[in-house]
Amino acid sequence: MTEQHPNLAIIAQFFDAYGKNDLNGIRQVIDENVKWTIPGHHPLSGTKIGVDEVLAFFSHLGKSDFKADPIVLGVNDDYVVDCHRGWSNREDGNNIDILWCLLWKIENGKITEVVNFAADQHEADRFFYKAYQLKPIQDRVV
Numbered sequence: 001m002t003e004q005h006p007n008l009a010i011i012a013q014f015f016d017a018y019g020k021n022d023l024n025g026i027r028q029v030i031d032e033n034v035k036w037t038i039p040g041h042h043p044l045s046g047t048k049i050g051v052d053e054v055l056a057f058f059s060h061l062g063k064s065d066f067k068a069d070p071i072v073l074g075v076n077d078d079y080v081v082d083c084h085r086g087w088s089n090r091e092d093g094n095n096i097d098i099l100w101c102l103l104w105k106i107e108n109g110k111i112t113e114v115v116n117f118a119a120d121q122h123e124a125d126r127f128f129y130k131a132y133q134l135k136p137i138q139d140r141v142v
Helices: 006-019 023-029 051-062 121-131
Strands: 030-038 046-049 066-075 079-088 097-107 110-118
Touching: 006 023, 006 066, 006 079, 006 097, 006 110, 023 030, 023 051, 030 051, 046 051, 110 121
Parallel strands: 030 110
Antiparallel strands: 030 046, 066 079, 079 097, 097 110
């Protein structure tokens, strides 16, 4: 029997907390100065810096009913690569079901950086724009 690499245990703990929408559980595995990059041109895209910005992102992401099911993981002493199914089952019909790959950097037992890669960025942008509609322009530039 082989032991699980410690970096895979960290990612498993993240996905467990994520699946439960447990922001405190997510906080336990990410570094205080984490950098998390979400690709695209939609309201949630961009690089989040620090634990508070990342947790705010996940708080908003939870409102879209977006779920993640890991498919395959690769690991070394500094990184984890995961490919997962990212999907939703919203009652309003605005749904997504695509593959995502994430590159996770792990240092001292904490997630310090994550970069997301969407298999279909146009579909991701469409989904997130519709799920997080922007306020009218006059309400955004105050």
